[in-house]
Amino acid sequence: MAGNRRSRSINSLPLSRRLLGRLYLLGVMAAIECIACFPGVGLIFGHFRFPRIAIVSYAVLLGLGYSKFKAQQEGISFGRIYFGAHLVCIGAVLCSTLIRLRQAGWLLSYAPDFPRSAPGYAWSGVYLLGTILLALACVPPQTWIRTIRSTSPLWLYSLLAGVAAWGMGSPLQSLWDKSSAVQGLVLQGIAFRAVLPVLRLCLSNVVADPAALVLGTTRYSITIAGG
Numbered sequence: 001m002a003g004n005r006r007s008r009s010i011n012s013l014p015l016s017r018r019l020l021g022r023l024y025l026l027g028v029m030a031a032i033e034c035i036a037c038f039p040g041v042g043l044i045f046g047h048f049r050f051p052r053i054a055i056v057s058y059a060v061l062l063g064l065g066y067s068k069f070k071a072q073q074e075g076i077s078f079g080r081i082y083f084g085a086h087l088v089c090i091g092a093v094l095c096s097t098l099i100r101l102r103q104a105g106w107l108l109s110y111a112p113d114f115p116r117s118a119p120g121y122a123w124s125g126v127y128l129l130g131t132i133l134l135a136l137a138c139v140p141p142q143t144w145i146r147t148i149r150s151t152s153p154l155w156l157y158s159l160l161a162g163v164a165a166w167g168m169g170s171p172l173q174s175l176w177d178k179s180s181a182v183q184g185l186v187l188q189g190i191a192f193r194a195v196l197p198v199l200r201l202c203l204s205n206v207v208a209d210p211a212a213l214v215l216g217t218t219r220y221s222i223t224i225a226g227g
Contacts, residue, residue, distance in 0.1 A: 017075040019147065020066070022138040027058055029138075030131055037093045037127055039101070057162030065154045072147070082137035089130030093123050188213050188224045195224075 034051060062069070139147070148155055192213050199206045205217050213224040 017077075018070075019072045019074075019076060019139065019143065020069040022076060023062060023069060026135055026138040027062070029134060031055075033090050033094075033127075033131070033134075037090065037097055039097065052166045053159075053162035055162075056165040057158040060161040061154060061158035064157060065151045068151050068154075069147075076140060076143050079137040079140060082133045086130045086133035086137055089126050089133065093127045093130065096123055191224050 135144070189210075192208075192210065192215065195215060196206070196208055199208075199215060203217060207216055207218060207221060208214070214221050215224065216222055
């Protein structure tokens with residue numbers, strides 16, 4: 001009885017069985033697990049490019065397909081077998097990371113060459129498998145196929161955006177770091193205007209000061225600094 005009651009309460013949560021809610025859940029869990037499994041390193045298969053491409057592509061996909069994802073109100077099941085296999089994969093990677101951290105005295109800059117070694121590539125593969133299993137647990141394979149077909153070619157645009165963001169990352173960072181005072185203010189203003197609408201979509205109490213380039217809420221704020 002308790003188990004059935006708990007299951008009903010979970011399924012009654014808003015968006016818990018809807019496609020959009022599952023996509024948000026997938027993104028949040030994948031991000032947390034990436035940070036936990038690769039702390040201070042962020043390298044998957046020995047490079048920063050893969051997580052950057054994945055993050056930007058997924059964010060663009062959710063942004064462009066938001067209305068279509070939200071319109072799909074069909075309840076979808078949660079793949080417990082997929083999720084169990086996912087926990088095994090991520091648990092193995094996390095244990096390996098904790099062991100290496102302990103050996104390095106809990107320094108986040110541990111073993112800088114490890115991600116590009118054979119074991120590093122192997123653990124990256126296990127992590128990738130675990131993330132795929134998580135995706136299948138959150139959204140069944142049939143729903144993935146149907147969603148990709150119904151929103152095509154959004155997935156292609158998202159992937160191209162991710163690759164473009166990776167390709168432009170280093171040049172833009174170099175431009176930001178080497179900018180003069182005037183160029184720096186222009187770049188800061190662009191960043192401010194790009195982030196503000198996104199925050200207003202997610203939060204109701206956004207505090208913005210264009211003159212000081214300050215963004216945040218009544219409890220927390222940040223300043224967009226120059227290079």
